[in-house]
Amino acid sequence: MDFSGRSGEMMVFVTVMEQGSLSAAARALQLAPSAVSRVIARIEARLGVRLLIRTTRTLTLTAEGQTYLRAARRILADLTEVEEAIADQASPRGRVRLTASLAHGRLYVVPLLAEFTARYPDILVDLNLSDRVVDILGGQADVAIRFGQLADSPLTARRIGETGRVVVASPSYLARHGTPEQPEDLFRHNCLSFSFRRAEPGWPFRRGGVDMAPDVTGSIEANNGESLAQLALAGVGIARIGTFAVKDELADGRLIPLLEAFNPQDREPLHLLFVGGSTMPARVRVLIDFLAERLGDGA
Known part of the structure; x- marks a missing residue:
């Protein structure tokens, strides 16, 4: 990996602090210790401040170093999230949790899952069949199939039948x-x-x-x-x-x-319930579209 760019430098700096020493960071990044030291020196020279106080046994962050570490971790996390979201859009993958009533799930949903998983082999469907209401906002499911009138909530509802x-x-x-x-x-x-x-x-x-x-x-x-x-x-x-x-x-x-x-x-009425918005993972979106297509007015 190229560590010459800003994000590469941040990764080196974060790894140094996570590993606790330049030599341990060098091993983790498969770099020479001198290369890691040069990256740290380059960041400090550009910023014009000391980020680390190094002794033979310890590394201590300065106040500026603590600020830089927090920002670096946040920026790297944001980059990772963006890249994963883009990759997810191209090829949906990961776990999606689906809940439905026992009878409707067994009779109508389960027979469709072979087709869905064949179409999206990188998605793992975690199916929960129960007539009890599952808390989507509480993180217990990504998509729920529900009968009846819906209470007011911040969830998005897509009507598919009755x-x-x-x-x-x-x-x-x-x-x-x-x-x-x-x-x-x-x-x-x-x-x-x-x-x-x-x-x-x-x-x-x-x-x-x-x-x-x-x-x-x-x-x-x-x-x-x-x-x-x-x-x-x-x-x-x-x-x-x-x-x-x-x-x-x-x-x-x-x-x-x-x-x-x-x-x-x-x-x-029969609805699909889920947390909507632009940040919805592609794996959730494709499951919603699939169920709407295959279950629409089929109940």
């Missing part, structure tokens, strides 16, 4: 317990619900243009829609979950839609 919700039960459950005909009938049934707090306290219905939300109860609560779908399939009870999660089961009759005449046809 889904409805449906009340379902298995034929075996209905054969044993009967089919509810009115929303109030649910009070006599085992209604399987989410364990975390949702926007609506009960299950919303609409009758004659009037909205209602009976606060149903049951024997099991779960923190993800996939578990509720499996419990409904097993004949344990009635669940209200995203249509996307039970599309195949509804199509082949393993689950039966209930109370559709009272379905308020509420739609949950």
Whole structure:
């Protein structure tokens, strides 16, 4: 490496202080000790101040040397960041953390990852499937796929689709317990619900243009829609979950839609959430673009 330029000189100076001696810095930089000494002398001559006080055993920074060291470290860090950003734009690489709900992630996101990693082999996708909200601003994820209305936040949201919700039960459950005909009938049934707090306290219905939300109860609560779908399939009870999660089961009759005449046809938007701005790494940007392209209105 050429150490004749200003950035090269700064690197030599920083290395000397990190290594603790001219000889150790020379070994780290693969230079002769005399070459390292000349670089330090050149910096001091140009600045017209002493940066280091050298004895046979120690190196001590002067006040000017401390100022120069802080500035040199900052400038070298900025240079590294710029170069990595430019290289990242040319060939996205590194780890990108993606979080999605359990059911949607398993059914829709996981099948796409082979295509994504084939397209971007230098990106490592760190996938977290959970129906719990992950804190992006707190650094727990780079991109989140979220259903529902979004709270105000400094995050950037990109809407890519929407889904409805449906009340379902298995034929075996209905054969044993009967089919509810009115929303109030649910009070006599085992209604399987989410364990975390949702926007609506009960299950919303609409009758004659009037909205209602009976606060149903049951024997099991779960923190993800996939578990509720499996419990409904097993004949344990009635669940209200995203249509996307039970599309195949509804199509082949393993689950039966209930109370559709009272379905308020509420739609949950589907968003990609991330920290936007010009400093967004290319690895995050290409994942967002890929998911928007492949998941758009697919839920």
